[in-house]
Amino acid sequence: METWIRRIDTFSQSVGHAFSWCVLVLTASTCYEVFMRYVLNAPTAWAFDISYMMYGALFMMSGAYAMSRNAHVRGDFIYRKWAPRTQARLDLVLYFIFFFPAVFAMVFTGALYSFESTRILESSVNSPAGVPVWPLKLLIFVGGLTLLIAGIAEVMRCLICIRTGAWLSRSGDVEELEVVLIKQHGEKAQS
Numbered sequence: 651m652e653t654w655i656r657r658i659d660t661f662s663q664s665v666g667h668a669f670s671w672c673v674l675v676l677t678a679s680t681c682y683e684v685f686m687r688y689v690l691n692a693p694t695a696w697a698f699d700i701s702y703m704m705y706g707a708l709f710m711m712s713g714a715y716a717m718s719r720n721a722h723v724r725g726d727f728i729y730r731k732w733a734p735r736t737q738a739r740l741d742l743v744l745y746f747i748f749f750f751p752a753v754f755a756m757v758f759t760g761a762l763y764s765f766e767s768t769r770i771l772e773s774s775v776n777s778p779a780g781v782p783v784w785p786l787k788l789l790i791f792v793g794g795l796t797l798l799i800a801g802i803a804e805v806m807r808c809l810i811c812i813r814t815g816a817w818l819s820r821s822g823d824v825e826e827l828e829v830v831l832i833k834q835h836g837e838k839a840q841s
Contacts, residue, residue, distance in 0.1 A: 654806060666711070672709070675700070676705060695778045696779040698776065699779065699783070700781070703786045706786050707786060710790060711792070717801070718820070719822065734817050735811060737811070737813055738807075739812060739816070760794050763790060763791075764788040767783065785829060
């Protein structure tokens with residue numbers, strides 16, 4: 651199971667890293683729009699569409715990555731005091747009661763919605779540029795699939811924790827600045 655968890659985490663990381671480039675496209679297009687609008691007094695017809703499409707793509711496709719890093723927000727003021735096996739049992743139950751039904755609904759309705767949008771090559775009605783929106787709508791379905799795959803890895807993590815009494819370590823490629831600073835401060839204090 652651990653091998654599959656690592657493979658799924660690597661897949662989630664790859665998808666998250668690939669779509670993180672949307673931030674640069676979003677930033678560049680916004681800067682271009684600001685320059686065109688306020689310096690040259692010639693606003694673009696496509697800037698609004700690009701901004702919501704890039705943000706939407708980033709949001710939809712980063713869910714599995716965040717899940718693989720245990721980075722989703724949770725109110726764990728009671729949960730964190732429990733033994734790992736108790737945490738894993740609760741997580742396992744909650745995945746089947748809430749997570750999987752919601753993700754299955756997202757995949758199913760996303761498939762219907764996005765396949766129809768792709769079939770008709772839907773474009774934006776919000777701007778005169780007529781930017782194609784079917785690729786963004788297709789990401790609803792794809793994002794749901796990546797969340798489903800990441801959820802399977804989380805269930806396997808829960809099963810391992812129930813069996814061993816300890817959570818399987820997560821690979822980390824990015825750490826919050828606070829964590830890095832606390833580690834650096836601890837290292838300085840010890841030396």
